[in-house]
Amino acid sequence: MKPLKVFNVLSLIALLLSTGLNAQEFLVKNINILTLDDTSVKKDHHIHVKDGKIIGIYAQNALPGHLREVRQIDGQGQYAFPGLAEMHSHIPITETEDFSYIEDVMWLYLANGILNVRGMIGHASHLELKRKIEKGEITAPRIFAAGPSLNGSTVESPEMGVKMVLEHHQSGYDHLKLHPGLDMPRFLAIANTAKEVDIKFGGHVSLDVGLENSLTHGYHSVEHIDGYIEALITDKSRLDPQIAGPFSMLLVKEADLDKLPELVQMTLDTKAWIAPTLTLFERFFGYIPADEFRLEEEMKYMPGIQVQQWVNQKKLLENQGVLKAENVKPYLEFRQLLLKTLYDAGVPILLSSDSPQVFNVPGFSIHNEIKSMHEAGLTPLDILHAGSRNVAQYFNQDGEFGIIAKGASADFVLLSGNPLDDLNQLKNVQGVMLRGNWIEKEKLQAELNRIEKKNVRK
Template identity: 55%
Template sequence: MKKLLTVFFILFQSSYNFGFAQTYVISNVNIVSMENNQVLKNQSIIVDDGKILEIVPMTDPFDFDGNQIIDGKGSYVYPGLAEFHSHIPVAQNGDSQLQEEAMWLYLANGVLHVRGMIGHPSHLDLKARIVNGEIAGPRLFLSGPSFSGGSVSTPEQAAQMVRDEKTAGYDHLKLHPGLSMDEFMAISKTAKELDIPFGGHVSLEVGLEASLKNGYKSIEHMDGYIEAMIPDYSRVLDPEIAGPFTMLLVDEVDLSILPELVDLTLENKVWMAPTLTLFDRFFGWKPAEEYRNAPEMKYMSAQQIQSWINAKTPYEEKGILTEEYVQPYLDFRNKLFMTLHNAGVPMILASDSPQVFNVPGFSIHHEIDLMSKAGMSNFEILKTGSVNAAKYFDQENEWGMIKVGMSADFVLVENNPLEDLNTMKKPVMVVMNGKVYDRIELEKQLNRIEANHKR
């Protein structure tokens, strides 16, 4: 035991300083590779220069000295999860504290791949610092500043905005509501010419059908589907009648339209980022104040938590967020989620963090819980956060599975996540691009973040 702790310490010290050993072994593990739904029992993973060099059974001999071997103690290993709808904090006046804290919150929860969905130039700096090894963090895929009724004024300006974001180095475009059809088409045409993916909300003037047919890579929040099934679209356009995300009109949905929308989604190869937890928490009927002291809120500032309470309270005061209104809406969203999934629409794991009561990293586990309750299998849930996330950016040969030649991005937990989803809430160890972070280091960083926001 003393020798094992020494090994952890040696590897950890070097990894934390980003000068980690070029080659090492994690032995005595069971691997959920995500190539299929089988578990490879009693294996060793050999990591070299940040990649998986070899996977060998424990019965096969290998030649490594003790300082290069970590005993996995029979833990289970799976590819790191994704958060594919993140609102990465913005560095204020060069202060990147909240950004760096968010990165550690993701790592501590086994979230190793993050798609930012509201961009800022400071995010590009953050990504560069992670890539260069200056700070710890997941692999980032960044959307630029959003396209919305507030940021877009003409089709020409919208097209230029696409060109500017591509030149700046963003990986993705994010669309918010309020775009006219002409503005949307200018964004679509230019994005296709520059080969930069885009997705987001569905503007009411554009509608779901045009969004699906004209290049959306992902629909966020399953937006637009309810609206597309309301026979009297004029009611959708009135926010007082429709409520947030058309919540108040769910009983007017014509389900006979859904098969056509599902076919259209499949035909155009559009992905779905459901963000079930956003609606469960932001638009759910549990009072805002009850979230103030939820366990993970200790990693957020009092100001941030209050802003979330302030965002939800007006809906409560209007009487919108009652169980009578909300539960049928959440039930319908679960049904829509499973209908799309069962039809073969590819899903990506996304929780919209940090957003109303969704703390980075922790909210992914809330999302996983809700996906499971909706009826998705454990294997398919893991797939949304690994294989699917990699495929979204055409990087399925680089990460997303535990496979020889892929990046060493994986998580060790006590139990088999194919049988126990809760085990993923407390990683024993996280390996990101070959860098090793054990539970001691993850707890140290969580404690530091909590201390920063003591109240």
């Protein structure tokens, strides 16, 4: 008989911390599972989780005997689903070693059942954030980080565009975010280089480039459904921001809808994805006044100075007379029509709200987005797809996460009711399984309480 190998306890702990592994094993029992293959429910099931993976899913009468000894979490008839995503986040940055505010934002996401976050304003601290998450130093959703903004100011020439894409790729960013102000030579330098090194790119649509060129040259995601109104305007001289207003909202009645089918087909043909962020436009650019939003319950989780900045940004537009109901209502109705048209045609949608952004509190804003998507005509099932399996497919990781299935990452959320029957149930988070680590409701609430206390107005 070989002698047992004895590990020094401190060495073992150091090893686990260095690899980011917690080696936890759970049996989550007595739950109803939404696989989201369809609207059916697997009632009275158990999920076996070990080392960050789903090892097995069992009906009540088919549970292997040896699993009865595994640490158990009693779901008490709650509903398990793969969780949500925020696919357009402005993850805060830090220039120091202080990640405390970023950690607060991550807890706001988790407390709302958000397990995957795509950052859209890149910074080197986001790469460090990913490293800290992988090491287990920070508890947070899975992060996909964009590189720093590529726009008309930061990209001074096509050569600089090539250089920046290569630097972003080599640094380890997951995708590229483009902002307005690019002309065709600089845009093509970015697009061609990105395709050469195989890094996804997308974002806003520069006026000098246009939606058609953005799509045909490789845009992987169109943020805010940007560029569609501009593409539907025949007289391009009307696109002057002084005439068109923010995001061309004042020109919506001039849009030639006869051109829309061609644009939708082009979106399908180029396999582009849409990140709608409806709630951003309803709140930041909507006609409901800033002073009403500032009083909403979730604002207590944001620093007072941040909320005041949001108020100032929106009031600037209010004072200019841009956000009158007669200007905004047709625009918001058009955005819902546009999303529904793209959705009906089969263009894939990504759940996204743009947070933290003007009156979009991280985590909470996703529920506003879900409400707006449903009002636009998307089914609850497809809305949940937009925040789960669609995210994995977008990043070519289909089957690895975003689903509850054997072999997938152990990522799921327990709810007190079925969100396919009532989307408001998504707010009733009872616990989160995050890459095999169990976070109970009490912990989530404790973090919310801590953040609220930290931001009490004095």
